Amino acid sequence: MMNPRIPEGPLDKKWEWYIAKARLINPANRRKYKVIVVGTGLAGSAIAASMAELGFQCEVFTYHESPRRAHSVAAQGGINAAKGYKNDGDSVWRMFYDTLKGGDFRSREANVFRMAECSMALIDQAVAQGVPFAREYGGYLSNRSFGGVQVSRTFYARGQTGQQLLQGAYQALMRQVALQQVQLNTCHEMMDLVLENGKAKGIIARNLETGELSTHQADAVILATGGYGKIYYLSTLAMNCNGSAIWRAHRKGAYFAAPSWTQFHPTSLPQLGNHQSKLTLMSESLRNDGRIWVPLKAHDTRAPQDIPEEERDYYLERKYPSYGNLAPRDISSRAAKEQIDAGKGVGPMKNAVYLDFQTAIQRDGKETIQKRYGNLFDMYEKITGVNTYSSPMLISPSAHFSMGGLWVDYELQSTIPGLFVLGEANFADHGANRLGANSLLQACVDGYFIAPHTVMNYLAGEKPSETPHHEFGTIERLETEKRIQRLLQIGGNKTAEQFHRALGTILTKECGLAREKSVMEAGLEKIKALQQEFYTHLKVPGNAKQLNMELEKAARVEDYLELAQLIFHDALQREESCGAHFRVEHQTPGGEAKRDDLNYQFVSAWEYADGNFKLHKEDLHFEFIKPQERTYT
Amino acid sequence: MKLTLKIWRQASNVSKGSFETYELIDLHPEMSVPEMLDVLNEQLILEGKEPVAFDSDCREGICGQCGFVINGNIHSPEKGVTTCQTHLRSFKSGETLVIEPFRAKAFPIKKDLCIDRRAFDRIIMAGGYISVNTGQAPEANSTRISHELAEEAFDSAACIGCGACVAMCKNASAALFTGAKISHLAMLPQGSVEAGKRVKSMVAQMDAEGFGSCTMTKACEAVCPQGISVANIVRMNSEYWKA
Numbered sequence: 001m002m003n004p005r006i007p008e009g010p011l012d013k014k015w016e017w018y019i020a021k022a023r024l025i026n027p028a029n030r031r032k033y034k035v036i037v038v039g040t041g042l043a044g045s046a047i048a049a050s051m052a053e054l055g056f057q058c059e060v061f062t063y064h065e066s067p068r069r070a071h072s073v074a075a076q077g078g079i080n081a082a083k084g085y086k087n088d089g090d091s092v093w094r095m096f097y098d099t100l101k102g103g104d105f106r107s108r109e110a111n112v113f114r115m116a117e118c119s120m121a122l123i124d125q126a127v128a129q130g131v132p133f134a135r136e137y138g139g140y141l142s143n144r145s146f147g148g149v150q151v152s153r154t155f156y157a158r159g160q161t162g163q164q165l166l167q168g169a170y171q172a173l174m175r176q177v178a179l180q181q182v183q184l185n186t187c188h189e190m191m192d193l194v195l196e197n198g199k200a201k202g203i204i205a206r207n208l209e210t211g212e213l214s215t216h217q218a219d220a221v222i223l224a225t226g227g228y229g230k231i232y233y234l235s236t237l238a239m240n241c242n243g244s245a246i247w248r249a250h251r252k253g254a255y256f257a258a259p260s261w262t263q264f265h266p267t268s269l270p271q272l273g274n275h276q277s278k279l280t281l282m283s284e285s286l287r288n289d290g291r292i293w294v295p296l297k298a299h300d301t302r303a304p305q306d307i308p309e310e311e312r313d314y315y316l317e318r319k320y321p322s323y324g325n326l327a328p329r330d331i332s333s334r335a336a337k338e339q340i341d342a343g344k345g346v347g348p349m350k351n352a353v354y355l356d357f358q359t360a361i362q363r364d365g366k367e368t369i370q371k372r373y374g375n376l377f378d379m380y381e382k383i384t385g386v387n388t389y390s391s392p393m394l395i396s397p398s399a400h401f402s403m404g405g406l407w408v409d410y411e412l413q414s415t416i417p418g419l420f421v422l423g424e425a426n427f428a429d430h431g432a433n434r435l436g437a438n439s440l441l442q443a444c445v446d447g448y449f450i451a452p453h454t455v456m457n458y459l460a461g462e463k464p465s466e467t468p469h470h471e472f473g474t475i476e477r478l479e480t481e482k483r484i485q486r487l488l489q490i491g492g493n494k495t496a497e498q499f500h501r502a503l504g505t506i507l508t509k510e511c512g513l514a515r516e517k518s519v520m521e522a523g524l525e526k527i528k529a530l531q532q533e534f535y536t537h538l539k540v541p542g543n544a545k546q547l548n549m550e551l552e553k554a555a556r557v558e559d560y561l562e563l564a565q566l567i568f569h570d571a572l573q574r575e576e577s578c579g580a581h582f583r584v585e586h587q588t589p590g591g592e593a594k595r596d597d598l599n600y601q602f603v604s605a606w607e608y609a610d611g612n613f614k615l616h617k618e619d620l621h622f623e624f625i626k627p628q629e630r631t632y633t
Numbered sequence: 634m635k636l637t638l639k640i641w642r643q644a645s646n647v648s649k650g651s652f653e654t655y656e657l658i659d660l661h662p663e664m665s666v667p668e669m670l671d672v673l674n675e676q677l678i679l680e681g682k683e684p685v686a687f688d689s690d691c692r693e694g695i696c697g698q699c700g701f702v703i704n705g706n707i708h709s710p711e712k713g714v715t716t717c718q719t720h721l722r723s724f725k726s727g728e729t730l731v732i733e734p735f736r737a738k739a740f741p742i743k744k745d746l747c748i749d750r751r752a753f754d755r756i757i758m759a760g761g762y763i764s765v766n767t768g769q770a771p772e773a774n775s776t777r778i779s780h781e782l783a784e785e786a787f788d789s790a791a792c793i794g795c796g797a798c799v800a801m802c803k804n805a806s807a808a809l810f811t812g813a814k815i816s817h818l819a820m821l822p823q824g825s826v827e828a829g830k831r832v833k834s835m836v837a838q839m840d841a842e843g844f845g846s847c848t849m850t851k852a853c854e855a856v857c858p859q860g861i862s863v864a865n866i867v868r869m870n871s872e873y874w875k876a
Contacts, residue, residue: 050767065688066754068794069696085774121768128770130763130817130824132778132786139777157787163695164790171762178758186751209743238691272663277671280693379694382711382718448767495678497671541678546645547686547744550678 002255002605002618005409006110011624012092015114018410022453023460030055032464035455036203036218038190038245040067042162042440043423044224045169046447047455052181054452056459059216060173060182061205063189063240063552068170071226071238072443075162076283076376077146078154079126079440081119086143090151092116097625099438102148102328103403103431104579104595105627106258106603108620110410111429115438118445123155125448129168133157146436147284148328148632154437159283159376165440169447188214189552190245191480193221193252193419194473200249200419201465204476206484208552211545213480215473219462220418220455223249224447227402227424229262231560231567232512233504235399236268236281242556243563246406246425254414255605255616257407257427259563260571263434263580264513266332268398269383270352279398280383282355283376284436287325289360289369290393292316292332294353298343304354304392315339323632330433330580330593331632333397337513338591340396347394356392397513401439403430403580404570407605407618411454412446415605418462420455422446427603432579484544487554492537496553499534503527503557503564511571516584524568531561566606569613576600597627634660634726638673640685641733646741652731662722666709667692667699669721687746694718694858697793700800701746702733707801707856715795715858735800739807739843750796752842753810759838760831761814763824776822789817791859798853798861804845809853811839812869813861819872829876836873 007014025033034057037048044060045067052058064070082095095116100107123141127133133155134142143152157164176182187208194202194215202217228243229235250256267286268279293312300307315335320327327335336353345351361369366389370377377388384394406414406421408428414421423443430438510523534557542548577586577593578600586594603618635658643650655673664672667689674684689699694715700708701716709719724730734742739752778786790813798809815832818824824831847866854863 046767053766064690065698065749065751066794068754068757069690069698071691071696073697073793074691074693074695083773121770124770124773125765125767127773127776128763128765128823130786130790130821132783132790132817132821133773135778135780135783137780139779140774157790160695160791163793164787167790171757172765172767174754174758175762175764186754238696240690273661275661275664275668275672277665277668278692378713379718382694382714383720385720385722452767493679495675497675539678541681541683547747549686550684 002407002616003409004108004618005411006108007410011109011113012117014110015117019453022457025456025460027055031057033057033459034059034218034465035220035222036061036216037222037224038203039070039224039226039425040064040170040173041070041072041224041226041423042166042169042443043447044070045166045173046444047222047224047422047451048182049169049172049176050448050452051455052176054456058176058182059185059218061185061188061190061203063187063208065186067173067184067186068166070166071241072166072440073163074238074281075440076159076281077285078144078156078161078437079122079165079444080146080153080437081123081155081441082116082153083120083123085141086152088151090153094151095119095153098149099435100431100625101630102435103433104630105431105597105622106578106620107429107431109622109624114450115429115442115445118449119441121449122441122444126165126168129172131157131164131168144285145288145326147287147326147332148323148435156285159285159373162440165444191248192476193249194476195252195416199417202473204473204480209547211548213477215477217465217468217472219459219465220420222420222422222451222455223406223425224422225425227405228563229399229402231504231563232262232399232507233501234271234276234279234508236265236279239278242559244556244559246421247559247563249406249414249416249419251608252416253608254416254419255407255607256404256566257603257605258404258570259606260511260567260574261403261432261580262399263329263401263403264333264397265400266329266336266397267355267395268400270347270394270396271349281400282380282393282395284329286355286373286376289372290325290355290357291359292325292353292355294339294344294346304356320632327632328433328435334513334582336397352394352396354392355395357388361389399508401434403427403432403434407603411457412451413454413458418458420451422451432581484551484555487538487551487558488540488544490535490538490540492539494537495539496550496557499530499538500553500557500560502530503560506530507564507567511568514582514584515571517572520568520572524565527561527564527568534558534561562611566613570604570606573604573615574600595630634662634721636660636669636721636724636726637729639729639731640746642685642745643742645744650742660721662720664721665692665717666703666719667717685746686744689717692717695793697795700735700795700797702735702800704731707735707797708858713858713860735796737796737799737805739805740796740799750794752844753794753796753807755842756807756811756835756838757814760834761818763818764827778821782820786817786820789813789820789861789865792861793859795858797856797858799844801852801856802845803850803852804848806847807839807842807844808847808866808869809857809861809863811835812865815872816865816868819868828872832869832872832876
C-alpha cells in the first residue's frame with residue numbers, strides 16, 4: 001500500500017503545520033545545493049525562480065528556444081482562487097469541495113484543500129508581478145464563472161490568462177538568470193534520469209541544435225514537463241508536448257498514477273480535414289454566455305439560422321438544469337459525444353455541436369459580448385473563416401489535460417527520493433476529472449508555494465554533492481546514445497508522424513471518451529502490433545549530430561507507444577466509471593457515470609517492472625467530507 | 634488544391650542557403666501553412682530527402698514560435714495573423730509561394746526556416762520584470778488599477794515575442810517588442826517604481842544585441858499578429874527621456 005505521507009491534524013492546519021515543522025537550510029549553506037528543473041512552463045519557471053530566490057543553485061532545461069514558449073502560454077480562460085470577492089458564498093472550503101466533487105472523489109483531500117488554500121496568495125503574487133487581470137471599473141479585480149461551480153471565482157486576463165501568468169513566471173525566471181542564480185539551458189531535452197544509491201541525482205540532456213549529449217548532476221531533480229494528452233495525436237496541446245521525461249523517470253522506478261485519465265475538453269474546434277495536426281481549444285469561459293445545442297432531428301442538414309427554436313435541443317440545459325451550459329467538462333464532453341453518435345452532429349464532418357451566442361447578444365448587446373470574448377471570436381474567425389456574431393461556433397470534445405502523471409506524495413516527491421514532480425506532470429490534485437481554471441492554479445502553487453518548502457525539507461537531509469566523479473551518468477549516457485542509434489538505423493519506410501497518427505486513432509477510438517472492455521483489449525493488441533511495426537518500419541532521416549526534428553519526434557513516439565499500453569492496462573483495470581473515465585459497462589439507467597467507491601476508491605500507481613506493469617494502490621480516505629453521487633442536475 | 638513552394642534551405646548558420654522548389658498537389662484549403670509543410674516533409678522523408686526544418690508549436694497563434702516570410706509578407710498575407718494561423722484558403726490553387734525565414738542580424742538562421750530569437754530573452758533579462766520575490770505580495774485588491782488602465786496594460790502585455798516586428802523593420806529594430814514590455818510594466822503601479830532603471834538597461838541591451846534603431850515607419854505595427862501599437866514605442870521613448 002502506498003503511503004502519501006499526509007501530515008496529521010485538522011484539514012485546514014495540515015499545510016501550515018507542515019511548513020512550521022519542515023527542515024530548513026541556512027541561507028549561507030543553500031548555495032552549496034543545486035537543483036535541476038526540467039520544463040519552463042508555469043510550474044517549472046515558478047519553482048526555478050523560487051529556489052533561486054531562496055539562494056539555491058538552479059539549472060534549468062527546456063526544449064524550447066525560450067522559456068516563454070512553454071505550453072502554459074496557451075491556456076485561455078482563467079485561474080481559480082477562493083478570494084470570495086463576489087460575496088457569492090465562495091470560500092476555501094467550497095472550492096475544496098467543488099474541486100473534490102469535480103474530480104469525482106478520486107483525489108486526495110489534503111492536496112486539494114492545500115491548492116484551494118494557496119490560491120489566494122497566488123493571485124496576490126501574480127498581481128505583484130504585473131499580470132494585467134481584468135478589473136472592474138472601481139479598480140478591483142473582476143471574476144467570472146467556470147464549469148462545475150456555482151460561484152464566480154475565476155480570475156482572467158481576457159482570453160489569454162495562461163500567457164499572462166507565464167509572462168510573470170518567465171520574467172521572474174529571467175531575473176534570476178540575469179542574477180546568475182539560474183543557469184538556463186534552452187533547446188535541451190531531457191533524455192534520461194540519473195540515479196545514485198536509488199536517489200535522483202541528475203539527468204542526461206540532448207542539445208537539440210547540435211545533437212550533443214551532456215550529463216548534469218544535482219542534489220534533487222524537479223520535473224515540470226506538462227501533460228501527455230498529445231499521445232492522442234489530435235489534441236488541444238502544442239505539437240511538441242510529450243510524455244518522454246516522465247516516462248523515462250517511470251522506467252527508472254517512479255510510479256505512474258492514473259495514466260488513463262485524460263480529460264476531453266468540450267469546447268475545442270472540431271476536426272475539419274484529414275491532414276489536421278491538432279485541434280484548437282476555445283476557452284470554456286465562452287460557456288458563460290454561449291448556449292450549446294444540436295438539431296432535434298438527426299441528420300438535419302439545414303443551416304443553423306434556418307432551424308427554428310422549437311427544433312433545437314439545448315441538451316445541457318435540458319439534462320443539467322442547475323449547471324446548464326456550465327456543466328463540468330467530462331459531463332459536457334460525453335453529452336456532446338452522445339448527440340454526435342445519435343446522428344445529430346453538425347458541421348462538414350458531422351462531428352460538432354453548436355455554441356451559440358445569439359441569446360446573449362440579444363440580451364446584452366453585441367458590444368458587451370465583444371468586450372468579453374472579442375479575441376476568442378477573432379481567433380475563431382481566423383481559423384475557420386466564420387463570424388461568431390452572426391453564426392454559431394462549431395465545437396467538439398478533444399483530448400486535453402492529463403489528470404494522470406507520475407505519482408507523488410504530499411510533498412510532491414515521486415517514489416524515487418529526490419525526484420519531485422510538479423504541475424500537470426504529476427497526478428495529484430485533480431482526481432478523475434479537472435474543473436476549468438484549476439490547471440494554471442495547480443501549476444503555479446506547486447511551483448511558487450509548495451515545492452520550495454518540500455524540496456528544501458528534502459535537501460536538508462542530504463549532503464551537498466561534490467564535483468561529479470567521471471563515471472557519473474556514463475551508463476545512462478551510453479544507453480541514450482545506443483537508443484538514438486537504434487532509432488536512426490531502423491531504416492524503414494514510415495515516418496514517426498505516421499506512427500503517431502496511427503497511435504492516436506487507436507487511442508481515440510478504443511480508449512477515448514467511452515470505454516469498453518472488449519474494445520480496449522483489441523486496442524491494446526493493436527498498439528502492440530504498431531510498436532513492433534515501429535521497430536521494423538520507422539524511417540528517421542539525417543543523423544544524431546545535428547538539429548534533427550524527426551529524431552526528436554521518433555524518440556517521443558517510441559515512449560508514447562509504451563505509455564499507450566499502460567493507459568490501456570489502467571483503463572481496463574478500473575471497472576467503474578469516474579470523471580474522464582467512462583466505462584459503458586458501468587452506467588446508471590439514465591446513462592450517467594456509475595462510480596464504485598467500495599472497490600475503486602484508490603489511486604492506481606503503476607510500477608514499470610520491465611514493461612510488465614505492476615499495480616500498487618493508494619487508498620483514498622475521506623475524513624472531512626463524504627463522497628456523494630456526483631450530480632449536476 | 635495545388636501549390637508550388639520555393640523554400641529557403643540552409644543546412645546551418647555557417648553554410649550558404651538557396652531556394653528549392655517543390656510541387657504539392659493534394660492540398661486542402663482548410664490546412665494551415667505548417668500543416669502544408671508537414672505534408673511536404675512526409676513526402677521528402679519517404680523520398681529519402683532531408684525534411685524542411687521549421688518552427689511551430691502551439692499552432693494557435695499564441696506561443697510565438699512560428700513565423701516565416703511568405704511571398705514577402707511577414708507571417709502571412711492576411712493581417713494580424715501568425716503563420717500557423719494562415720490557412721491555404723488565403724491562396725489560390727496553382728499559386729507559387731516563396732517561403733523564407735525572418736531575416737535580421739540579431740536573429741541568426743539555425744537551419745532552413747528556423748531562427749534563433751534568444752536576443753529577446755536577453756532584453757527581458759536586462760530588466761523586463763518587476764523585482765518581486767515569491768510569497769511576499771500584498772493582498773491583490775489593495776493595488777487598485779482602473780479598468781481602462783488594466784486593459785491598456787494588457788494591450789501591451791499581449792506581445793507573443795514572435796519577432797515579426799523585427800523582420801519587417803528595414804533597420805531590424807526591436808523597438809516594438811521592447812517598447813511593449815516597458816510600457817506594460819511602467820504603466821502599472823507595481824512596475825512603475827523601477828521604470829527608469831528598467832528602460833535604460835533594456836534599451837542598452839537592445840542596442841548591444843545588434844537591433845537597429847526605430848525610425849517610426851510603423852511597419853512593425855502593420856504586421857504584428859497581436860496588434861501591438863507603436864504608441865508603445867512612444868511610451869518607451871518618453872520613459873527613456875524621463876529616466
